[in-house]
Amino acid sequence: MKRLCLLGLIALSVAFPVLAESRLDDKPAFIEQLLRQMTLQEKIGQLRLISIGADMPRERLAEELAAGNVGGTFNSVTRQDNRPLQDAALRSRLKIPIFFAYDVIHGHRTIFPIGLGLASSWDMQAVATAGRVAAIEASADGLDMTFAPMVDIARDPRWGRTSEGFGEDPYLVSEIARTMVGAYQGKSLRNPDSLMASVKHFALYGAVEGGRDYNVVDMSPLRMHQDYLPPYHAAIEAGAGGVMVALNTINGVPASANRWLLRDLLRKDWGFSGVTISDHGAITELLRHGVAADGREAAKLAIDAGLDMSMADSLYGQHLAELVQAGDVPMQVVDQAVREVLGAKYDLGLFHDPYRRIGQVSEDPPEVNAESRLHRQAARDVARQSLVLLENRNSVLPLDKADRIALVGPLADSHIDMLGSWSAAGVAKQTVTLRQAMQAALGDHGRLVYARGANVTDDEKLVEYLNFLNWDNPEVVQDPRPADQMIAEAVAAARQADVVVAAVGESRGMSHESSSRTSLQLPASQQALLRALKQTGKPLVLVLMNGRPLNLAWAQANADAMLETWFSGTEGGHAIAEVLFGDYNPSGKLPISFPRSVGQIPVYYNHPRLGRPFVEGKPGNYTSQYFDEPNGPLYPFGYGLSYTQFSLSPPRLSTDVLSHGQSLEVSVTLKNTGKRDGATVVQLYIRDLAASVVRPVKELKGFRKVWLKAGEEQQVRFSVGEDELTFVDAQLRQVAEPGVFEVQAGLDSQHVQTQRFELR
Known part of the structure; x- marks a missing residue:
C-alpha cells in the first residue's frame, strides 16, 4: 500500500476501514463503495463548488465543509488558507477531501504572455514551459485544478476574451490545447506538482454574436464541427480531467442545460469520463435565459443535461434533494455526477493523501510572494518568442544604444498592465516595465528620456468602468494634468531624441471578460499623442500592448516600426527591450488576423470559398468585396517580420x-x-x-x-x-x-x- 500522510490514513481508516487496506488502489471499487455509504445530502454536497469569500464567508464555508456540504472551492491561493479548509472537510462524517481550483491561465506567480502571446510563439516547447511552470507554482500553493486552457476559437476581436485564447485557427489552437493539457497535468495527475486541466469554455464561446460577451451563438452543425469544436476535442484526447461549460446559448439552448452537448457529444461521441463544471453562476442564469421558470427547474435542467458541479452554487444545494425525493431526478443521475467528482479527486491523489499539494506546515514558504519563488528566466525566454515585428521601415530597429531615446506613452511604465488579464497570483510590482528594462539595458550611460504623454484614455466613464471592482486600489490611475500639457512634455522629449519609442495600446482591463468593444481604435488620448509625435519628424517606433487585434491603419501608414508585444508578463519589459536593442531577433507570428477596420469583422484567413470571390488587382464589381477600403486583412494570420531575411x-x-x-x-x-x-x-x-x-x-x-x-x-x-x-x-x-x-x-x-x- 502506498505511503499516506497521517491525516489521510486516519481519514481512510475511520471512513473506509475495509477500503483503506484493500480497495484504495482499485478506483472503480473504491468509488462505488464510497457512494453506497453516502447520504443524498452528502452526494449533493460533492456537486457544489464554492468561491472562497465571494460565495460565503470563510467561517461559514468551514462549517459547510465539516457538514459534508461542499465538494470543492476556488479563489484561495496559499497553503495557509487552504489547509484549514481541508482540515474542515476531513472533519465531515465520511472525511471526503475537497479540491482547490483557480484560474491559472498564463502563469501563476510568474506571469507569462497572455494566450495570444503564447500562440504567437508558434513554439510548442515555449507553450509547454509556460504551462509546466504554472503547474509547479500553483500546486506549490496547494492548488489541484486550473480552469484552463481556454481554447475558444476567436474571430471577432471585439470580444474581450480574445486575449485569453490562442487565436482564430482550429489546427494551431488544437496543438496548443494538447500541449497545455500535458504541461499542466504532467506525467501523472497524482504527482504533487500536477494540476488538473479543466478546458473551457465548452462550447463555441468565442463565436458570440457581435463579439459581445455572454451573447448567443447560432451556428450550423457543419461549421461547429469543422471549425470550433476541434480544440476542445484535442484537449479531451490529451486527457483533460475537467471541462468548464460555457455561459452562452448554442442554437437556442444554453450550454449548461444542453443535453446534446454534454451527454451526446462530450460523453458518448468523445468518450469523456471526467468532471464537468458550470461557469460562475450559470445554473441560476437559466432563469434569465428564459428556459427555466424557477430555481427548481434550473437545477433539474442542469443535472439532467450532465452538468456535474455547480460553480458558485445555490440551486443544487437548495433543490436537488427535493427533486430526487419527488422522483423528478433519478438517483442514478445524481450518482453519476458524484461519481465523476469523486473520480477527479481520486485521480488527483487526494484520497491517498488529502494534503498532497498543501503539504506540511513546516514546508510552507516563509513569504508567499518571495522573489525566489519566481521563474524569471523561463518567463523572459517565452516572452521574447511571443513578440511580433509588424513593421520595420528603413531598418529603424534594432535601436542603437548610443542614440538618445525618448520613451513615451501611458503603458511605458505601467506594472499592472504588463500582467494582462487573468493574472492569477501575479504581483504587479514584481513585473519589469519597459521603462525599467530599457534603462537597465542602456546602463548608467544610457540616454533615455521618459514622458508619459497621455493617459490610456480620458473617457471618465470608461475609467470608472475599468476601476469598478478596484476602487480601493484602482488599476487605471489618471495623470491629472491637462492633455495638451502632457503631449507638450512628450513632444519636447522627442525633439531632444534621435528616435521615439511610444508604448501605446490598451489597459489590461480593456481586454478582459465583459470588456467587449465596438471600436478597435486606440483611445483618442493616445491617437492625439501619436499624431503630435509624428509631427516632430523623428523616427517613430510603436510598442503595442493589447489583448486583441487593433485598428492600426494610421500606425501602419505613419510609424517607422511596430512591435506587437500583447501583455507579455512578469519579464515582459526585459523581453521587449532585448528585441528593441537587437539582443534578440524577433520571431513571433500572428495567430489571428488584424482587420483594417471594425467593419471588416469577421476577417480570418481560412474563410469558405465563394462563387464570386474578390481577386486582388482585378475589377471588383459584382464580387464579394468592400468597395470603400482595400480588401483582406491589414496583417494576415501567420505574419511576422525578422531582423534578417x-x-x-x-x-x-x-x-x-x-x-x-x-x-x-x-x-x-x-x-x-x-x-x-x-x-x-x-x-x-x-x-x-x-x-x-x-x-x-x-x-x-x-x-x-x-x-x-x-x-x-x-x-x-x-x-x-x-x-x-x-x-x-x-x-x-x-x-x-x-x-x-x-x-x-x-x-x-x-x-x-x-x-x-x-x-x-
Whole structure:
C-alpha cells in the first residue's frame, strides 16, 4: 500500500476501514463503495463548488465543509488558507477531501504572455514551459485544478476574451490545447506538482454574436464541427480531467442545460469520463435565459443535461434533494455526477493523501510572494518568442544604444498592465516595465528620456468602468494634468531624441471578460499623442500592448516600426527591450488576423470559398468585396517580420498521386539570406479544390519553427496523409474525398508557393 500522510490514513481508516487496506488502489471499487455509504445530502454536497469569500464567508464555508456540504472551492491561493479548509472537510462524517481550483491561465506567480502571446510563439516547447511552470507554482500553493486552457476559437476581436485564447485557427489552437493539457497535468495527475486541466469554455464561446460577451451563438452543425469544436476535442484526447461549460446559448439552448452537448457529444461521441463544471453562476442564469421558470427547474435542467458541479452554487444545494425525493431526478443521475467528482479527486491523489499539494506546515514558504519563488528566466525566454515585428521601415530597429531615446506613452511604465488579464497570483510590482528594462539595458550611460504623454484614455466613464471592482486600489490611475500639457512634455522629449519609442495600446482591463468593444481604435488620448509625435519628424517606433487585434491603419501608414508585444508578463519589459536593442531577433507570428477596420469583422484567413470571390488587382464589381477600403486583412494570420531575411523554395512532393491509407512528403528549403541569425515559422496549408461541401480557401496543416545562422539553409519536411485531408461533410461524417489538392508553403498565410497532388 502506498505511503499516506497521517491525516489521510486516519481519514481512510475511520471512513473506509475495509477500503483503506484493500480497495484504495482499485478506483472503480473504491468509488462505488464510497457512494453506497453516502447520504443524498452528502452526494449533493460533492456537486457544489464554492468561491472562497465571494460565495460565503470563510467561517461559514468551514462549517459547510465539516457538514459534508461542499465538494470543492476556488479563489484561495496559499497553503495557509487552504489547509484549514481541508482540515474542515476531513472533519465531515465520511472525511471526503475537497479540491482547490483557480484560474491559472498564463502563469501563476510568474506571469507569462497572455494566450495570444503564447500562440504567437508558434513554439510548442515555449507553450509547454509556460504551462509546466504554472503547474509547479500553483500546486506549490496547494492548488489541484486550473480552469484552463481556454481554447475558444476567436474571430471577432471585439470580444474581450480574445486575449485569453490562442487565436482564430482550429489546427494551431488544437496543438496548443494538447500541449497545455500535458504541461499542466504532467506525467501523472497524482504527482504533487500536477494540476488538473479543466478546458473551457465548452462550447463555441468565442463565436458570440457581435463579439459581445455572454451573447448567443447560432451556428450550423457543419461549421461547429469543422471549425470550433476541434480544440476542445484535442484537449479531451490529451486527457483533460475537467471541462468548464460555457455561459452562452448554442442554437437556442444554453450550454449548461444542453443535453446534446454534454451527454451526446462530450460523453458518448468523445468518450469523456471526467468532471464537468458550470461557469460562475450559470445554473441560476437559466432563469434569465428564459428556459427555466424557477430555481427548481434550473437545477433539474442542469443535472439532467450532465452538468456535474455547480460553480458558485445555490440551486443544487437548495433543490436537488427535493427533486430526487419527488422522483423528478433519478438517483442514478445524481450518482453519476458524484461519481465523476469523486473520480477527479481520486485521480488527483487526494484520497491517498488529502494534503498532497498543501503539504506540511513546516514546508510552507516563509513569504508567499518571495522573489525566489519566481521563474524569471523561463518567463523572459517565452516572452521574447511571443513578440511580433509588424513593421520595420528603413531598418529603424534594432535601436542603437548610443542614440538618445525618448520613451513615451501611458503603458511605458505601467506594472499592472504588463500582467494582462487573468493574472492569477501575479504581483504587479514584481513585473519589469519597459521603462525599467530599457534603462537597465542602456546602463548608467544610457540616454533615455521618459514622458508619459497621455493617459490610456480620458473617457471618465470608461475609467470608472475599468476601476469598478478596484476602487480601493484602482488599476487605471489618471495623470491629472491637462492633455495638451502632457503631449507638450512628450513632444519636447522627442525633439531632444534621435528616435521615439511610444508604448501605446490598451489597459489590461480593456481586454478582459465583459470588456467587449465596438471600436478597435486606440483611445483618442493616445491617437492625439501619436499624431503630435509624428509631427516632430523623428523616427517613430510603436510598442503595442493589447489583448486583441487593433485598428492600426494610421500606425501602419505613419510609424517607422511596430512591435506587437500583447501583455507579455512578469519579464515582459526585459523581453521587449532585448528585441528593441537587437539582443534578440524577433520571431513571433500572428495567430489571428488584424482587420483594417471594425467593419471588416469577421476577417480570418481560412474563410469558405465563394462563387464570386474578390481577386486582388482585378475589377471588383459584382464580387464579394468592400468597395470603400482595400480588401483582406491589414496583417494576415501567420505574419511576422525578422531582423534578417528568409527565402523559401517552392514545395516539392514525393509523389503527385496519393492513395488512401498512404502519405506523401512535402519538403521545402528554408534559407537565412540576411546578415543576422534568426528564426522563422514555415507554414504548410492545404486547399481542397473540389469537394461535396464548400471548403475553406486554405487550412493550416503543419508548421515548423526553424532557427538558422546567417547564410544557413535547411530542408523542412512535412508528412501529408488522409488525416490532413479529412473534413466534415454534410452528414457530419469525417471524410477524405478523392480529388485534387493544393499544397501551399509560406512564411505567412498570404504569401505562399504551391504544388498539387491527387488523392485517389
